[in-house]
Amino acid sequence: MGKLLEPSQNIERSIMKKYRKELWNPFIKAVKNYELVQENDKIAVCISGGKDSMLMAKLMQLLQRYGDVPFELTFLVMDPGYNEKNRKKIEENAKILNVPITVFETNIFDVANSVDKSPCYLCARMRRGYLYSKAKELGCNKIALGHHFDDVIETTLIGMFYASQLKAMIPKLHSTNFEGMELIRPMYCIHEEDIIAWMNYNGLEFIQCACRFTENYTLNNNEGGMSKRQEIKMLIRQLKKDNPLIDKSIFNSIHAVSLDTMPGYKTHGKTYSFLDNYYNNERSEEQL
Template sequence: MRADYFNKRGVTVEIKPLAQIERSIQKNYRKYIWSPFIKAIKDYKLIEEGDVIAVAISGGKDSLLMAKLFQMLHRHTEINFTPIFISMDPGFNEVNKNNLIANCKHLDLPVHFYDSDIFEVAGRISGDYPCYMCARMRRGFLYARAKELGCNKLALGHHFDDVIETTMLNVLYAGNFKTMLPKLHSSNFEGLELIRPLYYIREESIKSFTTSNGIPAMNCGCSVAAGETSSKRREIKELIATLKKTNPLVDKSIFKAAENVNVDVVLGYQMNNQKYSFLDFYDDEKIIEE
């Protein structure tokens, strides 16, 4: 196991021992990581009796933390469920691949590794903008492996910030109100659900945990995207940060907005692929000014 690594500035960083990393989740980060993780599972019924859950590990900070949380929950919970850790090499260079393997080993995560050529295929199809295609292909690949392993759920590491940024991206650039849900039924793999257990956990908490424990998590590992956030998502992230300077609770408000949609006072909405206008019910429901 590694004892240290070099960060981006060339400074040697010590990787904390496994026991210390696990202890920090329960103690130092109990309020900001462990408790929100448990709350999301309970609130949205993400884990149920008898579940076999494929926990996807990309090698990034979010998925490594999620895998560790699942492993620790499995040790201590009374719920009878089975986590199976899966990871794929979509075409990493040797450094990133070795980093992924070493991190999983250091964190004591027994992982099923799979090889693929998704980076190459996505790049060939989408050229300089492969991120969307790559994400779809990777998810499909993970679903297929989860199905082969007899899993009924696939866990991905999307967090609180991913949720609110997706909501704002849809409002500002797609002209619709859609958010990233905590769980979904797969449309292409019958009997499989996608779950997002980090739904309440903020990215800053994940970054703090990763840095304080010296875990050398990688970015996406793609040579084209070079680990950068997409320009639109980065723009939204910066916008939210700017808004928080005058309204520190703006991120919570964006999140809560998706829980408090009042269809009585919107121009239109869609349900089951059917589009509805407020005019469809205007005379029946006698909409009046408040």
């Protein structure tokens, strides 16, 4: 009779075997194609307690164990003011997944919920700053966030529909406020539906968005309607009924932007028009 596996071992096996095609392979694809992990990196894996960041923690842990490139990991949990139930749930899940977390506390929820305008934007900005700061204090040169494939395409469409800009979410970027620090997104090629399938298969339960603003929004019967991201999710779901590959098409399009066809674009903080070089760089319709 074979030896019984620990829960964390069964979870790891599900990643490497049952969901290898859906989770492990696209994870490795992103790490390699976007050059997210280099030798001797010390990466702070930022865990919010949700399904995405918890899976990312396991993927990074497995990459460190089985990969060819040596690097260090710190599993960083920032408590922005969770209630006792959510804090306990994060700690319990970390034990189940065998992820050794480092927890530090902030008052972000108190600050963000004290303002009337854009509390979610302020919360996100503060979270990012605290994570960079703590990671740097611990000697890390990178932070890893759990944004996935669906986040990428939804963010692109939100920018187009509601902010009048064609702006994507890139797989990694240099911090502008913390010198020498980078942000990486190892889940960039993983679909949310596959994360949910993995979670359900293993009988795991993770916290949802745990902020007080969202809790109040829910208690008030979603007064004011759904969020812009929820609207985009529903739109994509509807469009996929006629074109099942439309999400992949959106994703691929941000990898193949043709600036020659754009009437305007921004780079390095400057705005450019197609007229800037129009008369010095004549091209025929056939070339465009």
